[in-house]
Amino acid sequence: MYKWLAIILSCILLIVGIGGCVYSKAKAPIKKARVAAEERLKKETDIKDVDEFYLYNGSSTYYAVIGKNSKGQEMAAWIPANKKEKVHVKKMSDGVSKQDALNKLLSEKKPKEVLGVRLGMEKELPVWELSYLDENSNLNYYYIHFDSGKWWRKIENL
Incomplete structure (x- = not known):
């Protein structure tokens, strides 16, 4: 035993x-x-x-x-x-906080799960990249301008 x-x-x-x-x-x-x-x-x-x-x-x-x-x-x-x-x-x-970027995503999209929030740079433009799963478990990316807090780009349904 x-x-x-x-x-x-x-x-x-x-x-x-x-x-x-x-x-x-x-x-x-x-x-x-x-x-x-x-x-x-x-x-x-x-x-x-x-x-x-x-x-x-x-x-x-x-x-x-x-x-x-x-x-x-x-x-x-x-x-x-x-x-x-x-x-x-x-x-x-002078920019948008991580929490403000996340709040913008939550108010505009209804993610099932937020996978990550990270700072990045695209074409000399500082951005927040938010990755999440939607209600169908599709991977999505949502980009927000760091300076203005406005939506810049989204990649959906991967």
Whole structure:
């Protein structure tokens, strides 16, 4: 009886260990991107503390962060993966908050489930990208201008 219990517990521990290893390996590129983005951020901007990090893959890859500058102001920065392009920085107070973007989606669409909300950059335009499932479980993307809070683009029924 105790042999079976030991075998079962050993198998469970082995599965959990392998799962943790796979998860860690899968997250490694994102951690590496965050470290590189924060190094560039500290060299090229006044943002000192990073509170949120987003990886955005649109027409180009951007690392977007929300953090505080040396004056304590909440700032947003869009760091292009292409190191030749410049970093864009804006005050969060000059744009739409994550919650306001989410509220706009909830008022205009009736999502079954919101999958994610992230900052991104499209054609030099800072945007909030909201991904969600509709009532038919279709994947949808809804983009809102960071500056104005107006709808920019939507991709529906994927």
